[in-house]
Amino acid sequence: MHTEFRRAVLPREIRSLMAFDGKVFPPADRFTAAHWREYTAYWMLVDHHKVGCCAFMQHVDFREDRQDLNPPKPGSLYITTTGIHPEYQGLGYGQLLKAWEIAYAYRHGFTRIVTNTRKNNKRMIELNRQFGFRRVRTTPNYYAGPTDCTVVMELAL
Numbered sequence: 001m002h003t004e005f006r007r008a009v010l011p012r013e014i015r016s017l018m019a020f021d022g023k024v025f026p027p028a029d030r031f032t033a034a035h036w037r038e039y040t041a042y043w044m045l046v047d048h049h050k051v052g053c054c055a056f057m058q059h060v061d062f063r064e065d066r067q068d069l070n071p072p073k074p075g076s077l078y079i080t081t082t083g084i085h086p087e088y089q090g091l092g093y094g095q096l097l098k099a100w101e102i103a104y105a106y107r108h109g110f111t112r113i114v115t116n117t118r119k120n121n122k123r124m125i126e127l128n129r130q131f132g133f134r135r136v137r138t139t140p141n142y143y144a145g146p147t148d149c150t151v152v153m154e155l156a157l
């Protein structure tokens with residue numbers, strides 16, 4: 001099995017990222033092209049198949065649940081998305097991608113990771129917990145379609 005983490009080439013691969021997002025997330029949770037332009041995105045390729053995708057904002061805090069913008073924060077890596085293609089879920093690839101995200105953060109000198117997810121996304125919350133993330137806060141009514149809280153989690157490195 002050959003596994004590779006490859007940086008997505010932007011803006012060339014935006015359509016491809018949006019197509020992948022469309023397979024992984026419900027419509028209300030998908031990112032727009034404008035979002036993808038702001039992110040640093042990586043593919044997880046297994047035997048050249050797009051199995052996973054994740055994206056970051058570097059030196060940024062997640063505060064969008066409390067104010068309009070995510071402010072700059074030196075040393076903070078905001079993971080905006082972590083997704084495994086439905087055909088490959090439940091096989092350990094989520095753990096592999098999460099481990100790589102943490103390695104990426106260490107490798108690039110970040111001192112903390114912050115991320116957020118739907119409160120009803122038990123898989124993602126459990127996955128983050130397995131890797132030592134702790135819950136920082138839960139903010140009601142962050143998501144629409146369906147309405148849900150967002151759970152903000154962080155990992156100090």
Ligand SMILES: CC(C)(COP(=O)(O)OP(=O)(O)OC[C@H]1O[C@@H](n2cnc3c(N)ncnc32)[C@H](O)[C@@H]1OP(=O)(O)O)[C@@H](O)C(=O)NCCC(=O)NCCS
Binds near residue numbers: 124
């Ligand atoms: C969340 C997600 C990334 C997990 O990836 P995955 O490859 O399916 O997960 P893994 O097989 O690596 O399992 C990791 C852990 O997730 C949890 N998990 C996996 N499948 C699960 C299931 N069916 N029910 C409950 N928990 C589950 C478990 O804690 C598991 O660890 P364990 O096997 O040691 O118990 C993936 O399911 C996904 O992309 N979901 C849709 C997108 C999403 O919601 N992303 C998060 C928001 S940013």
